[in-house]
Amino acid sequence: MIKPEQNIRVLLVDDSRLVRDMIRSILESEAGIVVVGEASNGVEAIAKVASLKPDIVTMDIEMPVMGGLEAIEKIIAEHPVPILVVTALNGVRTAFAAITKGALDVIEKPDISPENMRALIHKIRYLAKVDVFAHLQAMGNRDKTKSEGGGALEKGCAKGGIVAIAASTGGPQAIHAILSHLPASFPIPIVITQHIAEGFTQGMVDWLHNGTPLTVVMAGNGARLASGHVYVNPAEHSMRISEQGMILLGRRDTSQLYNPSCNTLLFSVATAFRKKAIGLIMSGMGDDGVAGMLAIKEAGGTTLAQDAASSVVFGMNRIAVERGHIHKVIPLANIPDELMQRAGG
Numbered sequence: 001m002i003k004p005e006q007n008i009r010v011l012l013v014d015d016s017r018l019v020r021d022m023i024r025s026i027l028e029s030e031a032g033i034v035v036v037g038e039a040s041n042g043v044e045a046i047a048k049v050a051s052l053k054p055d056i057v058t059m060d061i062e063m064p065v066m067g068g069l070e071a072i073e074k075i076i077a078e079h080p081v082p083i084l085v086v087t088a089l090n091g092v093r094t095a096f097a098a099i100t101k102g103a104l105d106v107i108e109k110p111d112i113s114p115e116n117m118r119a120l121i122h123k124i125r126y127l128a129k130v131d132v133f134a135h136l137q138a139m140g141n142r143d144k145t146k147s148e149g150g151g152a153l154e155k156g157c158a159k160g161g162i163v164a165i166a167a168s169t170g171g172p173q174a175i176h177a178i179l180s181h182l183p184a185s186f187p188i189p190i191v192i193t194q195h196i197a198e199g200f201t202q203g204m205v206d207w208l209h210n211g212t213p214l215t216v217v218m219a220g221n222g223a224r225l226a227s228g229h230v231y232v233n234p235a236e237h238s239m240r241i242s243e244q245g246m247i248l249l250g251r252r253d254t255s256q257l258y259n260p261s262c263n264t265l266l267f268s269v270a271t272a273f274r275k276k277a278i279g280l281i282m283s284g285m286g287d288d289g290v291a292g293m294l295a296i297k298e299a300g301g302t303t304l305a306q307d308a309a310s311s312v313v314f315g316m317n318r319i320a321v322e323r324g325h326i327h328k329v330i331p332l333a334n335i336p337d338e339l340m341q342r343a344g345g
Contacts, residue, residue, distance in 0.1 A: 266292020
């Protein structure tokens, strides 16, 4: 899935010269990153991807002549290359549709704050290494393949429990793929912590809700969990689940690179649900969620991980697997069936 180390060649696509200049200055302040070209609309972007062969494209959505969604679809079909959507808050709802077209991730248009600059550089460095052709094959493969990892666990043992999902870079498309194959009658609630920029959660919630029979909502403080519902952690808050099945929102930890915190959610689920907890750690950078998966395992719950082939970034799930915290490693295509069996569906 990952290409060898090399200098990263970036194509910037945005109709704003100011935005392109800002992104260029941020990226070229880093050794090993070079901006090889710019485009102000989708038609120019398609032509320059073909001629310049960049390692990654940063793509705006709202542009004249041809918008980002159409451009992404054509680029992925003709010259597959990693695409990072860089959008303003007012374009978030449309931006998540870009993931279904083949974009790898969505990020807010940066400013000169150190946090935003660091987030953009991290995304570029990781996503530029993704073999998009191989990733698309893995995402599209619905064949049942043998899972790796530990021995079989009792099926249906978590009825009356909970599924807790931890995800980061590459998570939204994988979560969308899972939820789209689960029925409205899924017998237990699902809670999700996905690393995402503040102000972006509602756009992702709307996109996920429209792609599944389940009811997907932004988690609210004091809300009680219900089967057939999916609760997404707001980016602005940490999220815990009480032993009474209530959502508790708190302040996010601004010292962390990735927010909201996956470990915070998973630790609370381990304490509240113990052997009835199902933890799933997915594609993402860093190690957030690794300690939380161990907590679920030690509490007697079930721990699952998305496999390398279907992960945009086999990072935090890889660490959890290597440390022995995971009962079973599963291809993305098999996760919905696995969850149905574990939940007693």
